[in-house]
Amino acid sequence: MREELFMAGTGGQGALLAGQVLTQAVLEKGLNVSWYPIYSPEVRGGTTSCAMVITDGHVGSPISGRPTTVILMDARSVQQHIERTAAGGVALVNASLAHEMPPVSDVRIVEVTGTDIAIGLGNERTTNMVMLGAYIGLRPVVTIEELARALEAVLPERHRRFLDLNIRGLQAGLETCQEATDDT
Amino acid sequence: MSEYVLMSGNEATAEGGIAGGCRYFFGYPITPQNKIPEYMSRNLPEVGGVYLQAESEVAAINMVYGAASTGARVMTTSSSPGISLMQEGLSYIVGAEVPCVVVNMVRGGPGLGNIGPAQSDYWLATRGAGHGDGRCLVYAPYSVQELHDWTARAFEIAERYRNPVMILADAILAQMIEPCKLQPRGQPPPLDKPWAIGGDSSERPRNIINSLYVNHDEEEAVNRRIQARYDQAARDDLYYSEYGDEDPEILVVAYGICARVCETAVERASEGGVKCRLLRPISLFPFPSEPLAQWAQLAHKALVVELSMGQFVEDVRLAVEGRCPVELLNRTGGNVVTPEDVTQKLFDMAAES
Amino acid sequence: MSKSTHIDTDNMEAIYHKPEAFTETPMRYCPGCTHGLAHRLVAEVIDELDIQHRTICIASVGCSVYAYEYFATDATQAAHGRAPAVATGIKRVRPDNIVFTYQGDGDLAAIGLAEVVHAAARAENFTVLFLNNAVFGMTQGQMAPTTLLGQKTTTTPQGRSIERGGYPLNVCEILATIPGVAYLARETMTSPKRVMHAKRSIRRAFEAQIQGLGFSLVELVSSCPTWWGLKPLEALKHIEEKMLPQYPLKVFVDKVSQASEAVAEGGD
Numbered sequence: 001m002r003e004e005l006f007m008a009g010t011g012g013q014g015a016l017l018a019g020q021v022l023t024q025a026v027l028e029k030g031l032n033v034s035w036y037p038i039y040s041p042e043v044r045g046g047t048t049s050c051a052m053v054i055t056d057g058h059v060g061s062p063i064s065g066r067p068t069t070v071i072l073m074d075a076r077s078v079q080q081h082i083e084r085t086a087a088g089g090v091a092l093v094n095a096s097l098a099h100e101m102p103p104v105s106d107v108r109i110v111e112v113t114g115t116d117i118a119i120g121l122g123n124e125r126t127t128n129m130v131m132l133g134a135y136i137g138l139r140p141v142v143t144i145e146e147l148a149r150a151l152e153a154v155l156p157e158r159h160r161r162f163l164d165l166n167i168r169g170l171q172a173g174l175e176t177c178q179e180a181t182d183d184t
Numbered sequence: 185m186s187e188y189v190l191m192s193g194n195e196a197t198a199e200g201g202i203a204g205g206c207r208y209f210f211g212y213p214i215t216p217q218n219k220i221p222e223y224m225s226r227n228l229p230e231v232g233g234v235y236l237q238a239e240s241e242v243a244a245i246n247m248v249y250g251a252a253s254t255g256a257r258v259m260t261t262s263s264s265p266g267i268s269l270m271q272e273g274l275s276y277i278v279g280a281e282v283p284c285v286v287v288n289m290v291r292g293g294p295g296l297g298n299i300g301p302a303q304s305d306y307w308l309a310t311r312g313a314g315h316g317d318g319r320c321l322v323y324a325p326y327s328v329q330e331l332h333d334w335t336a337r338a339f340e341i342a343e344r345y346r347n348p349v350m351i352l353a354d355a356i357l358a359q360m361i362e363p364c365k366l367q368p369r370g371q372p373p374p375l376d377k378p379w380a381i382g383g384d385s386s387e388r389p390r391n392i393i394n395s396l397y398v399n400h401d402e403e404e405a406v407n408r409r410i411q412a413r414y415d416q417a418a419r420d421d422l423y424y425s426e427y428g429d430e431d432p433e434i435l436v437v438a439y440g441i442c443a444r445v446c447e448t449a450v451e452r453a454s455e456g457g458v459k460c461r462l463l464r465p466i467s468l469f470p471f472p473s474e475p476l477a478q479w480a481q482l483a484h485k486a487l488v489v490e491l492s493m494g495q496f497v498e499d500v501r502l503a504v505e506g507r508c509p510v511e512l513l514n515r516t517g518g519n520v521v522t523p524e525d526v527t528q529k530l531f532d533m534a535a536e537s
Numbered sequence: 538m539s540k541s542t543h544i545d546t547d548n549m550e551a552i553y554h555k556p557e558a559f560t561e562t563p564m565r566y567c568p569g570c571t572h573g574l575a576h577r578l579v580a581e582v583i584d585e586l587d588i589q590h591r592t593i594c595i596a597s598v599g600c601s602v603y604a605y606e607y608f609a610t611d612a613t614q615a616a617h618g619r620a621p622a623v624a625t626g627i628k629r630v631r632p633d634n635i636v637f638t639y640q641g642d643g644d645l646a647a648i649g650l651a652e653v654v655h656a657a658a659r660a661e662n663f664t665v666l667f668l669n670n671a672v673f674g675m676t677q678g679q680m681a682p683t684t685l686l687g688q689k690t691t692t693t694p695q696g697r698s699i700e701r702g703g704y705p706l707n708v709c710e711i712l713a714t715i716p717g718v719a720y721l722a723r724e725t726m727t728s729p730k731r732v733m734h735a736k737r738s739i740r741r742a743f744e745a746q747i748q749g750l751g752f753s754l755v756e757l758v759s760s761c762p763t764w765w766g767l768k769p770l771e772a773l774k775h776i777e778e779k780m781l782p783q784y785p786l787k788v789f790v791d792k793v794s795q796a797s798e799a800v801a802e803g804g805d
Contacts, residue, residue, distance in 0.1 A: 007293055020190075020361065027363050035190075036360040039299070060448035062360055064443075065522030208630060234629045238622070239655035246619035246652070250595075250626025251615050258626070276616050375630070381611035382631040386590035392605050460556040 003062035008049035009073030010151040014128030025142040025150035034062035126169035133173025194219035200335030206373035207233030208258040210247035216355040217289040241266040252282040253393040255380030261287035275314030279395025283342035287359035292518035300518020301355035306495035320350040322468040328362035332451035418470035434459035435483035449526030460533040473503035475506030478505040556580035569762040569769025599641035619647020621656035638664040660717030660751035670761040678764030682706040713789040719750035721790040725758040
């Protein structure tokens, strides 16, 4: 098994944190993992993305030109990155913010209204967890329980009060995505 | 896996320094390595050490020089523009024959460049140490674990040769997070080196740490003594690793992050029927010329992959000495070579022959 | 004096001798240069404070580059202007050693201004001896930041002008604004009285360090007969008449006195 995941959004959307939570969960599960952040120069509001490799073998390159899964959290990310998706891969898109899909072939596009779901849960900032929950619906590399444990380990002390909200985000994402998957 | 913790390359480097007995850190902030001074500022006081933020990289390396003169284990870290500024101090440190460790998390250049990954300080690292005949001993880890382990080990090597050791990595290795098994925090050796200044000098001859030799013959003798240490390092502290097929059609040569990319590419090329051997120099100075030459003799052609306009490739060509043609695949300016790029190149090269 | 009378040296009291803190190495300074005198004052203070075997001398770049050959202490030699950074590194590892840098005006006031200012700002606990003779001596007489307006040097052949060379830089006045400074004085050595006063300040600066009070610096307004093109005595007169109006003698900061007064008051 070798999963090459690329996750992108606007700074503040939490793509990096979602990636770190997944990385922690994968480590706990005993798989090999690497996580690499790519920042734009702005501290806030620029584009941020992270690249992960999850494998039961040798990680080798932490960089992938054609990730097997991409998670794109806003319209700009979709425009910039959806074409990178490997043939036969999956693009998981936050359909609340991205409405137009550039034409891609041999890529399965899964649309999740991540931001709307997060607002429904009471906080737009948990969009990243909704998308991450949706991701493990599509690629069950770890379970939701494993992600919840990882969240506890990764969340900084000052954000502990958001732990419940984040777990509900994961749950809602997972459920939505299972529905979305069933639809297709 | 519980003995492993997730850590960024920057943090693993900093903790590697502490594990290696480093108790003194002088530095100046520059992206993408700021997590190292931040980590040191939190952790060094806990082990009775000193973290000090200097007014410039110029000052930082001279503080390192001062601390190194006392025999202390001392380090600084920076990224490309900062390493340029440290060249003056490095030259004095080499000339005065004191040990220290310097980490360069290379970023895109020249000039202010950008904060993306690059390997365009290869010449600065391997030829550098400022003016004069001196050089740094240079080691290039390729994972978070290796950043940790090599930084810890670097102090011992620096002391063995009384010469600065540079750990050369890049913005990706600095910031990527991987599982890392941490070494215990080692105790620094005592300060009482026979050459060191400081302490009580009443019961021994006074010591002078100096790089001024106005007598030309004396200066030449110093240069030959330093060179003899480099020659010894080429025998005793030369490191490289190999990956892939035993009877390669193509020899792939890369270090640091590019070697990671090449491992995946070599696997894929191999699956596609193109036999490749990856040789990864870990020590860049001393350079593993002999094993490279041996593999170049066996292979039909060689491919060098690096994130610069072609610096590392020159050392490879010097080592290969025309035994086989050497091609270069590169990206620069903060861009990276992907496994897909390298795999395609290997297929193309195989198809040409 | 010239009559060959027998002198019983065994029973004479030595009232002037080479300080213990000096080596046997002869100094290489030009005739009339005040570096040698400044060295001697430092060495006498080291002897008097009995700190020779825990003192570290940091030589800089300039005429005094060989200071490490003259002081019988542990020593190092720093790149041009960087002595305060090197001193910082040493002192942070070895807080119990007494560390001093010996720097000229080219070294300290030009290329090394950042290092000395920031060492003072950090209240680094070491001592700086700053020899100001308003010229780059070792590189053969070029303009320094401290060169006087109108002063001819090998790079101001018509004399220093504001248009081309800007204004002279007063280092002590800059440092006096920094709270990390524990002792700061400007002295000169043009007469026996001034020499004794300079020595007192040097001793105070070392005492500030011994007491852990922070950064200390003594500027010595010095002569360079060679590059001023003056005879040694004319050069001393030049200091009095031309240098001192630009660089007035003053004890700018003295926390040693404050500290001892505090101790005295506490004792009551």
